[in-house]
Amino acid sequence: MDSVDVLRAVVVTPTYDEEDNIASLIAAVLAEQANINGFDVHVLVSDSHSQDRTLEIVRQLADNDPHVHLLDVNQRGIGVGLREGFRYAIEQLNADVLVQMDSDFQHNPQDLPHLLAPLLAGYEVVVGSRFLAGSHNNMPFYRKVLSVGANQVIRMALGLRGVTEITTSFRAFRKEAFLRLAPDAVPWEEESFIAVPVFLVRMLAAGAKATEVPMTMHPRVRGYSKMVYSRYIRDILLFALKDRLRKT
Numbered sequence: 038m039d040s041v042d043v044l045r046a047v048v049v050t051p052t053y054d055e056e057d058n059i060a061s062l063i064a065a066v067l068a069e070q071a072n073i074n075g076f077d078v079h080v081l082v083s084d085s086h087s088q089d090r091t092l093e094i095v096r097q098l099a100d101n102d103p104h105v106h107l108l109d110v111n112q113r114g115i116g117v118g119l120r121e122g123f124r125y126a127i128e129q130l131n132a133d134v135l136v137q138m139d140s141d142f143q144h145n146p147q148d149l150p151h152l153l154a155p156l157l158a159g160y161e162v163v164v165g166s167r168f169l170a171g172s173h174n175n176m177p178f179y180r181k182v183l184s185v186g187a188n189q190v191i192r193m194a195l196g197l198r199g200v201t202e203i204t205t206s207f208r209a210f211r212k213e214a215f216l217r218l219a220p221d222a223v224p225w226e227e228e229s230f231i232a233v234p235v236f237l238v239r240m241l242a243a244g245a246k247a248t249e250v251p252m253t254m255h256p257r258v259r260g261y262s263k264m265v266y267s268r269y270i271r272d273i274l275l276f277a278l279k280d281r282l283r284k285t
Contacts, residue, residue: 044133046076046153046209047106047126050140051083051118056090058141060098065146066138067104072150075157079130081106082140083122085113106130115206116225116232127212135215137208144207145253152209152250161245162210164237165252166202172251187234187273200247203234204273207252214245224276231272 048066052059063080070078082095086109099105108125110118119137126132134156138144148165155163167174168188187204222239225232241247 043075043077044156045079045131046073046134046136047079047081047130047132048136048138048149049081049083049119049122049126050138051085051115051122052087052091052140053085053113053118054087054089054091055140056087056094059091060094062140062142062146063095063098063105065142066149067102069146069149072147073153076134076153078149079104079106079126079132081108081122081126081130083108083110083118083125085118086111114226114228115230116223116227119206119232119236120223120225123215127216132212134209134211137206137210139206143255144205145255148207148250148252152207152252155248155250156209156211159246160248161214162237162240162247163208164200164202164247164249165205165207166200166249167205167252167254168201169249169251173253190273200237200241200249202249203237204230205252205254206230206233208237210240210245214240214243217243217245227272229272231276234273235276 050059050062055062059082063082066080067078082091082105084092084095084107086092092107092109095105095107099107106125108122110121112118123135126135134153136149136152138146144165152163152165166172188202218239223232223236
């Protein structure tokens with residue numbers, strides 16, 4: 038394929054204290070380049086000023102590989118990490134396509150070729166879904182219950198059709214889908230994970246052509262989760278209620 042046809046895809050992974058995972062994740066993502074046609078794959082670690090060795094590890098990797106990049110956001114929160122990472126990828130790395138991916142191996146890097154491919158067929162947003170035929174959800178039972186419940190609440194409250202997965206953060210999208218949104222359309226500054234489902238909802242509401250692909254979801258094997266489930270559930274319910282009231 039001629040180089041002018043290749044799109045730059047930047048995998049943005051927000052981190053905080055992920056020294057146990059980050060080097061292996063970066064290597065696994067970049068190894069998938071051999072299986073991905075039409076995209077030049079880069080990794081951007083958008084770090085919330087980790088207190089462990091995450092920043093040091095990524096700096097060393099970035100110094101030796103032009104496909105590895107680091108942004109020290111210096112502010113806690115997955116929403117802020119994603120927003121600043123997306124902006125940096127577009128403005129500084131000339132990204133055509135962005136991939137939103139967790140840093141703890143709950144998302145399988147081997148799913149990246151399937152996630153990116155529909156973007157070459159005219160889609161603007163591709164969502165990795167645990168609820169499609171061919172997907173594999175290896176999470177503990179309570180996490181499966183949480184994901185099913187959260188997805189159902191948001192889909193019913195907002196009247197969404199055609200998208201089964203709202204809450205996972207494994208997605209690929211063209212930069213235009215992000216730039217189309219108003220700066221305050223997503224609660225990026227919230228400390229919970231509420232920005233993850235709201236971001237997708239807002240892109241769909243703005244008219245992005247979307248599809249889903251099966252994905253594999255693994256439990257975290259190293260490090261620790263930063264999610265506070267009670268706050269996440271509360272924020273989802275409040276968002277769904279406010280959004281429904283806004284539309285009435």
